[in-house]
Amino acid sequence: MRKFVINGGRKLKGEVTVSGAKNSTVALIPAAILADGPVILEGVPDIEDVHALIEILGDFNVSTAFNNGTLVIDPVGMKSIPMTTGRIKSMRASYYFMGALLCKFGEGVIGMPGGCFLGPRPIDQHIKAFEALGAIVKNEQGAISLKSSENGLQGTRIYMDLVSIGATINAILSSVKAPGKTIIENAAREPEIIDVVTLLNKMGAKIRGAGTNVIRIEGVQELHGCTHMIIPDRIEAGTYISLAAAVGEGILIKNVIYEHIEGLISKMTEMGVRMDIDEDSIFVWPSEQLKMVSVKTQPYPGFATDLQQPLTPLLLKAQGSGTIIDTIYPKRVNHIPELVRMGAKAKVEEDTILIDGPNELQGAEVAASDLRAGAALIIAGLMASGTTVVSNIEHILRGYAQIVDKLTALGADIRMIEDESNEN
Ligand code: EPU
Numbered sequence: 036m037r038k039f040v041i042n043g044g045r046k047l048k049g050e051v052t053v054s055g056a057k058n059s060t061v062a063l064i065p066a067a068i069l070a071d072g073p074v075i076l077e078g079v080p081d082i083e084d085v086h087a088l089i090e091i092l093g094d095f096n097v098s099t100a101f102n103n104g105t106l107v108i109d110p111v112g113m114k115s116i117p118m119t120t121g122r123i124k125s126m127r128a129s130y131y132f133m134g135a136l137l138c139k140f141g142e143g144v145i146g147m148p149g150g151c152f153l154g155p156r157p158i159d160q161h162i163k164a165f166e167a168l169g170a171i172v173k174n175e176q177g178a179i180s181l182k183s184s185e186n187g188l189q190g191t192r193i194y195m196d197l198v199s200i201g202a203t204i205n206a207i208l209s210s211v212k213a214p215g216k217t218i219i220e221n222a223a224r225e226p227e228i229i230d231v232v233t234l235l236n237k238m239g240a241k242i243r244g245a246g247t248n249v250i251r252i253e254g255v256q257e258l259h260g261c262t263h264m265i266i267p268d269r270i271e272a273g274t275y276i277s278l279a280a281a282v283g284e285g286i287l288i289k290n291v292i293y294e295h296i297e298g299l300i301s302k303m304t305e306m307g308v309r310m311d312i313d314e315d316s317i318f319v320w321p322s323e324q325l326k327m328v329s330v331k332t333q334p335y336p337g338f339a340t341d342l343q344q345p346l347t348p349l350l351l352k353a354q355g356s357g358t359i360i361d362t363i364y365p366k367r368v369n370h371i372p373e374l375v376r377m378g379a380k381a382k383v384e385e386d387t388i389l390i391d392g393p394n395e396l397q398g399a400e401v402a403a404s405d406l407r408a409g410a411a412l413i414i415a416g417l418m419a420s421g422t423t424v425v426s427n428i429e430h431i432l433r434g435y436a437q438i439v440d441k442l443t444a445l446g447a448d449i450r451m452i453e454d455e456s457n458e459n
Contacts, residue, residue: 036215036426036430036453036454037374037428037429037451037452038424038425038426038428038451038458039381039413039416039423039424039425039428039431039439039449039450039451039452039455039456040422040423040424040425040450040451040452041398041413041416041417041422041423041425041447041448041449042398042418042421042422042447042448042449043396043398043416043417043418043419043420043421043422043423043448044321044418044419044420044421045282045417045446045447045448046282046283046284046446046447047209047278047279047282047283047284047286047443047445047447048283048284048285048286048320048446049287049398049444050286050287050288050289051150051286051288051289051441051444051445052274052286052289052290052441053076053159053267053268053271053272053275053288053289053290053291054078054081054082054267054271054290054436054437055078055079055080055085055104055264055265055266055267056080056226056227056230056265056266056267056268056269056270056271056337057080057082057268057271057340058200058225058268058270058435059074059086059226059227059230059231059265059266059268060079060084060085060126060265061084061085061088061126061127061128061131062086062128062131062204062208062227062231062232063076063231063234063263063265064076064088064089064092064106064108065088065128065131065132065134065135065208065272066135066208066231066235066238067108067110067138067234068092068095068097068108068113069135069138069139069211069212069235069238069258069261070108070110070238070258070260070261070417071110071111071257071258071259071260071323072111072259072260073107073108073109073110073111073186073260074107074108074110074166074234074238074260074261074262074263075105075106075107075108075261075263076105076107076108076234076262076263076265077104077105077262077263077264077265078104078105078264078265078444079101079104079105079106079265080104080211080265080268080436081104081436081437082433082434082435082436083349083429083432083433083434084126084128084433084434085101085106086253087122087125087126087164087333088126088128088129089101089106089131089311090122090128091118091122091123091132091416092108094116094118094121094122094258095113095114095115095116095118096112096113096114097109097110097112097113098112102264103210103387106223110139113139115136115139115140115142115143116146117143117144117178117180118144118145118146119133119144119145119146119177119178122256123145123146123307124146124148124149124383124407125147125149125203126148126149126433127148127156128148128201128207129146129149129352130148130158130161130201131201131204131205131208132145132207133145133161133162133165133179133181133209134164134165134204134206134207134208134374135174135208135209135211135437136181137165137168137170137181137183137188137206137208137209137341138188138209138210138211138212138263139215140180141182141187142180142181142183142185143180143181143183144175144178144179144180144181145176145178145179145181146177146178146179147174147177147179149436150403152404153366153367153405154364154365154367155366156365158201158202159204160178160195160196160197160199160202161199161201162179162353163193163195163196163202163203163403164193164195164202164210164219164268165181165205165208165209167188167191167192167193168188168190168191168192168193168209168210168213168217169181169183169184169186169187169188169189169213170182170184170188170209171183171184173359184316184426185276187213187214188209188210188212188213188214189193189213189214189215189289190210190213190216190217190252190253190254191210191213191217191218192216192217192220192222193206193210193217193218193219194219194220194221194315195219195220195221195222195223196221197221198221198222198224198248198334199223199341200211200223200225200227200228200272202223203222203223203228203250204227204228204231206219206222206250207219207228207231207232207235207242207252208231208249209259210254210334211235211240211242211252211254211255212254212255212256212258213252213254214254215253215254216251216252216253216254217250217251217252217254218250218251218252218271219250219251220248220249221248222244222247222248222249222250223248223334223335223404224246224247224248224334224335224457225334225335226246226266226269226292226295226335227266228246228250228421229232229245229246229266230265230266231245232245232250232261233263235244235258236373237261237262237263238258238259238260238261239255239257239258240252240255240258241253241254241255247430257403258340266292266295267290267292267295267315269291269292269295269296269339269343270339270341270342270407271434271435271436272288272290272292272295272296272317272340273299273341273342273345273346274342274345274407274414274435275288275294275387275441276288276291276299276300276303276310276319277299277303277318277342277345277346277348277349278294278345278412278413278414279319280303280306280308280319280322280325280349280418281348281349281352281414281417281418282418283319283321283412283445284321285318285319285320285321286318286319286445287316287317287318287319288316288317288318288319289315289316290315290316291315291316291317291338292315293312293317296339296342297336297340298333298336298337298338298342298348299338300317302313302330302338302346303349304326305326305328306322306328306349306350306353307322307324307325308320308325308349309322309325313361321364324354325349325352325353325354326353326354326355326358327350327353327354327355327356327357327390327392328350328353329357329358329359329360330346330350330357330358330359330360330404331359331360331362331370332361332362332363332364333362333363334363337433340361340362340363340367341407342366342407343359343361343367343407344367344370344383344407344408344410344411345407345411345414345442346359346419347359347370347381347388347390347411348374348396348411348414349414350390350392351374351379351380351381351390351392351393351394351396351415352392352393352394352418353392353393354392354393355391355392356389356390356391356392357389357390357392358387358389358390359387359388359390359400360386360387360388361386365386366386366409367405367408368383368386368388369405369408370404370407370408370411370412371383371388373401373402373403373404373408373412373452374396374400374401374411374412374415375400376400376401376424377396377397377398377399377416377419378394378395378396378397378399378419379394379415380392380394395420396415396418396419396420397419397420397421398416398420398421398422398423398424399419399423399424400423400424400426401415401416401423401424401425401426401430402425402426402427403425403426403428403430404427404430405430406430406431406433406434406435408430409425409427409428409431410431410435412425412439413431413442413449413450416449417442417447417449426454428451439451447459
């Protein structure tokens with residue numbers, strides 16, 4: 036089992052460049068199979084989820100080449116092979132193959148997706164969209180089997196009962212070639228949706244309204260290959276901004292689209308963090324006296340659920356009492372008991388995280404329950420005195436590209452070890 040060993044208490048300085056967005060990439064890769072020629076994705080982050088998707092593509096007989104952030108996907112020769120176990124179940128985003136296979140082949144069988152445990156993560160809205168388009172969907176012992184009706188899929192109106200990134204993208208993927216018009220109402224507005232639609236439109240799709248809550252799709256007969264540059268990862272950017280405010284002595288974060296993280300920036304400004312915002316970078320000044328704030332997560336453009344955990348260590352530094360309420364994933368609180376092991380005055384009461392600050396953290400042995408909890412523990416480990424050992428880092432490696440190299444370049448003392456004892 037691999038672990039991170041962090042010797043905390045150092046002040047970090049320098050610059051860090053944000054990679055391409057994980058949650059875009061994991062949708063863009065399944066979207067690319069809809070083309071009838073090679074798709075070239077640029078700015079692809081080197082993370083475990085991408086390697087898992089490349090393996091899954093191989094299993095579907097799709098050829099790929101991944102080199103220096105450029106991923107070439109050639110879906111000519113792809114087959115709709117039932118995929119119910121193994122890699123497909125290791126990640127959440129494998130559900131995008133449901134929409135993509137339904138669109139390309141009119142059928143597919145995909146195992147129920149895995150990914151971070153954040154409480155219940157149903158996919159009823161995905162299925163609602165597939166069925167609205169005319170697919171027959173069956174849940175067969177943990178796998179979803181999809182088949183379009185005899186007449187194929189037909190454009191239709193899909194109303195999402197709640198705002199879901201995954202269901203919105205799956206509704207787009209499945210309907211992009213359905214004859215007629217599809218209208219998705221109460222669609223999610225996240226930047227990753229716009230990125231997927233940008234790729235599909237470059238491939239020849241006719242989709243309007245991405246970034247608003249009504250998306251209109253006119254079915255096309257063919258989609259062709261193209262080249263696409265992935266947007267910067269707003270969650271990775273937010274993680275480094277929070278880290279810079281917590282342990283930085285002046286850190287420049289490059290490749291940032293400020294508008295994508297306004298929710299975080301305004302909270303940090305309220306806390307008293309000084310930032311210089313440039314066209315595509317943010318410089319974070321060192322800060323000593325921070326004011327506590329309360330955070331409530333919301334769908335975009337509200338404060339992102341994926342950033343509440345990485346912000347928590349910074350809140351621990353602030354003066355006063357505050358709360359975090361995650362309205363998207365109320366049970367996304369598993370970082371708190373670990374932070375308490377490091378000396379944090381924090382607790383969870385009825386899905387509300389209560390924090391008292393300021394806190395002096397001490398190194399401890401902690402475990403990452405999920406990707407963003409892992410990011411929180413790394414920041415806390417860098418803040419703490421002494422040594423912190425983070426286990427279950429597979430979660431972190433799924434989503435943060437070159438994290439050890441990036442932190443080491445800023446002056447952090449962090450290394451990855453292979454622990455033979457196999458204990459948590
Ligand atoms: N939901 C349903 N039914 C559905 C779909 C969603 O009830 O059919 C609920 C979910 O349980 C949740 C809310 O709707 O309460 C929003 O979930 P959403 O579908 O938007 O989540 P997702 O698409 O499965 C993506 C990201 C997550 C991120 C959420 C934020 C990917 C691969 N994952 O998940 O990213 O937290 O959106 O909405 O894009 C991460 O990067 O750490 C991560 C977990």
